Amino acid sequence: MKKRQTWFTEYQTDSLSLGLRVDSILRAEKTPFQDLLVAETETYGRLLALDGAVQTTDRDEFVYHEMITHVPLFMLEAPKKVAVIGGGDGGAIREILKHPTVEEAHLVEIDEKVVDAARVFFPAISVALSEPKAHVHYTDGIEWVREARDFDVIIVDSTDPVGPAEGLFQAEFYQSIARALTPGGIMVAQSESPFLHEALIRQMHHGMKTAFSDVRMYLAAIPTYPSGLWSFLMASNQSVAPASRCRSQKIDTRYWTPDIQTAAFVLPKFVEDILG
Numbered sequence: 001m002k003k004r005q006t007w008f009t010e011y012q013t014d015s016l017s018l019g020l021r022v023d024s025i026l027r028a029e030k031t032p033f034q035d036l037l038v039a040e041t042e043t044y045g046r047l048l049a050l051d052g053a054v055q056t057t058d059r060d061e062f063v064y065h066e067m068i069t070h071v072p073l074f075m076l077e078a079p080k081k082v083a084v085i086g087g088g089d090g091g092a093i094r095e096i097l098k099h100p101t102v103e104e105a106h107l108v109e110i111d112e113k114v115v116d117a118a119r120v121f122f123p124a125i126s127v128a129l130s131e132p133k134a135h136v137h138y139t140d141g142i143e144w145v146r147e148a149r150d151f152d153v154i155i156v157d158s159t160d161p162v163g164p165a166e167g168l169f170q171a172e173f174y175q176s177i178a179r180a181l182t183p184g185g186i187m188v189a190q191s192e193s194p195f196l197h198e199a200l201i202r203q204m205h206h207g208m209k210t211a212f213s214d215v216r217m218y219l220a221a222i223p224t225y226p227s228g229l230w231s232f233l234m235a236s237n238q239s240v241a242p243a244s245r246c247r248s249q250k251i252d253t254r255y256w257t258p259d260i261q262t263a264a265f266v267l268p269k270f271v272e273d274i275l276g
């Protein structure tokens with residue numbers, strides 16, 4: 001008898017989808033904020049989806065988590081206080097805590113159920129959440145940032161700009177992040193795909209320019225995200241360059257290298273054109 005096939009499909013746009021064959025569904029629940037799904041896929045290992053959108057898979061999570069953290073952290077000689085808004089799976093915190101100067105890594109996640117699923121089903125991603133330097137806050141990132149001060153790096157590891165994450169893509173939020181950073185502090189936000197989300201990227205770029213003097217984009221290849229080409233916007237009120245420790249400090253990574261640190265900012269022409 002032929003084995004019945006189950007597929008997970010993300011409808012990325014009205015006319016585009018990604019399908020992954022699934023061995024089993026490990027968790028499917030409605031949290032107070034969103035639909036959460038954990039499935040075992042054949043090609044990419046365990047998958048976490050929120051409202052039908054892939055957030056992370058065991059096989060390609062390293063690209064996103066290394067790139068959203070090490071790129072800003074290696075711009076500074078000695079980052080001490082770092083916050084992640086969203087990112088309830090803990091992958092960004094794991095990478096941040098590889099930097100020995102970091103004293104506090106705060107995770108600000110609105111949905112406790114995401115952290116719970118990560119602890120149960122993604123032990124290798126959530127591993128650092130119980131370290132003493134990790135502080136987990138279950139609250140709205142927008143409100144939390146209003147009170148936050150003296151952060152060296154703030155990372156916006158959000159879902160797509162629908163539902164709970166919408167406000168994380170607005171100019172007011174970036175202004176409030178600017179107030180929460182040290183004078184040379186840096187913010188980074190995941191900014192979706194240059195192939196599919198041109199208007200959103202422009203909106204984010206303009207929004208960040210209202211709060212920061214230096215806004216730059218960098219890219220990484222993430223196969224399970226829409227189009228596979230993903231972007232990040234980095235902003236600061238001082239012009240930043242890779243710190244010298246970027247080449248000397250040994251850090252265990254699989255995507256990030258000192259050369260990637262600079263190469264990721266080299267943009268294809270069509271991406272430069274989006275930013276204008």
Ligand code: AG3
Nearest residue numbers: 053054055056087158159160
């Ligand atoms: N943040 C999600 C990036 C957006 C993916 N979008 C999509 N699949 N439509 C990732 C959280 C990982 N810590």
